[in-house]
Amino acid sequence: MIPALRLGNGSQLPAVGLGMWKTDRSQVADLVKTAVDVGYRHFDCACDYGNEQQVGQGLKLALQSAACQREDLWITSKLWNTYHAAEHVRQACEKTLDDLGLDYLDLYLVHFPIATRFVPFEDRYPPEWFFDPESPNPKIEYAPVSIEETWRAMEQLVESGLVKNIGVCNFNCQLLRELLTWATTRPSVLQIESHPQLTQEKLIRFCGQEDIAVTAFSPLGAESYYSLNMAEENESVLRQPVIREIAAAVGRTPGQVVLRWGVQRGTSIVPKTARVERLEENLAIFDFELTKEQMEKISALNLNRRFNDPGQFCEAAFNTFFPIYE
Numbered sequence: 001m002i003p004a005l006r007l008g009n010g011s012q013l014p015a016v017g018l019g020m021w022k023t024d025r026s027q028v029a030d031l032v033k034t035a036v037d038v039g040y041r042h043f044d045c046a047c048d049y050g051n052e053q054q055v056g057q058g059l060k061l062a063l064q065s066a067a068c069q070r071e072d073l074w075i076t077s078k079l080w081n082t083y084h085a086a087e088h089v090r091q092a093c094e095k096t097l098d099d100l101g102l103d104y105l106d107l108y109l110v111h112f113p114i115a116t117r118f119v120p121f122e123d124r125y126p127p128e129w130f131f132d133p134e135s136p137n138p139k140i141e142y143a144p145v146s147i148e149e150t151w152r153a154m155e156q157l158v159e160s161g162l163v164k165n166i167g168v169c170n171f172n173c174q175l176l177r178e179l180l181t182w183a184t185t186r187p188s189v190l191q192i193e194s195h196p197q198l199t200q201e202k203l204i205r206f207c208g209q210e211d212i213a214v215t216a217f218s219p220l221g222a223e224s225y226y227s228l229n230m231a232e233e234n235e236s237v238l239r240q241p242v243i244r245e246i247a248a249a250v251g252r253t254p255g256q257v258v259l260r261w262g263v264q265r266g267t268s269i270v271p272k273t274a275r276v277e278r279l280e281e282n283l284a285i286f287d288f289e290l291t292k293e294q295m296e297k298i299s300a301l302n303l304n305r306r307f308n309d310p311g312q313f314c315e316a317a318f319n320t321f322f323p324i325y326e
Ligand SMILES: NC(=O)c1ccc[n+]([C@@H]2O[C@H](COP(=O)([O-])OP(=O)(O)OC[C@H]3O[C@@H](n4cnc5c(N)ncnc54)[C@H](OP(=O)(O)O)[C@@H]3O)[C@@H](O)[C@H]2O)c1
Pocket: 018, 019, 020, 021, 022, 044, 045, 111, 169, 170, 191, 192, 216, 217, 218, 219, 220, 221, 223, 224, 238, 253, 255, 256, 270, 271, 272, 273, 274, 275, 278, 281, 282, 308
């Protein structure tokens, strides 16, 4: 059994989920089925990952084999930037549900506090970042849609039973504070990048005060970003002597130590792997504990190093300067 975080409305968010970003479509269905067999019950999906149909195939296999029931699963998906306008939110959610083969989501998150120009579903799906990738000088095109407009439409999804919980990703304290002043349905979850080199202590503490659960994405730090040229291999947290020493002391892998730190500090985590042996490794973090001193040593690796920063990658990869955190 995987421990769970109890949300304000009583829902139970499993502390570890399988991240689905960048897992090749050809692998996804089998991987999801195997993950359920190994014990995963939480899957972190998104329109933008381009593999929700294949996740749906895997879930179908798992449900058919009676490895679990729908109500045992926690399925998260995310509203893409192009669908922030009120009239597109429900359509986007329904497309995701259709691809996943589900009639409700456990959690639907606004993927970024970034609204971009609408791309019709039939023209391109997922639409990704460029408005028109075929144009001679493709750019990300901003759309003037307020977070309030998007959130009101997200609240409607809860009312209509399509989703059980709603939340946001990549918001800072001030955006959350603003949202909380007028939200009718509060965000259950904030999903943010967090790992030992980006500990986000103040944001996580603020969420604790506001009864918003936090899910850490990229919980292994740089590992996800080498292939995108967004991190250097010498930035690996897994190679840090402190992590290696603690791993040797507790008889676990560096990955398990970093993931254990993530759940022991009270966040849920959604590590991604496409390798079956690592599915098991990344879940086997509940039969040991880190001491207070070990926790502190790991937290002291903080460098405020953000690997997933639109202010950087939108310019490098999408020819558009698009800062959001500054
Ligand atoms: N909301 C957002 O804006 C946002 C942004 C980014 C990510 N996410 C979500 O968070 C999930 C996780 O983040 P992520 O995929 O960026 O990074 P991650 O889970 O921290 O790291 C994944 C990378 O680490 C490797 N890995 C996995 N387990 C390992 C282990 N035990 N030891 C060593 N290496 C290991 C994986 O390789 P192999 O596959 O080869 O094992 C992969 O290269 C995503 O899949 C996605 O669902 C959300």
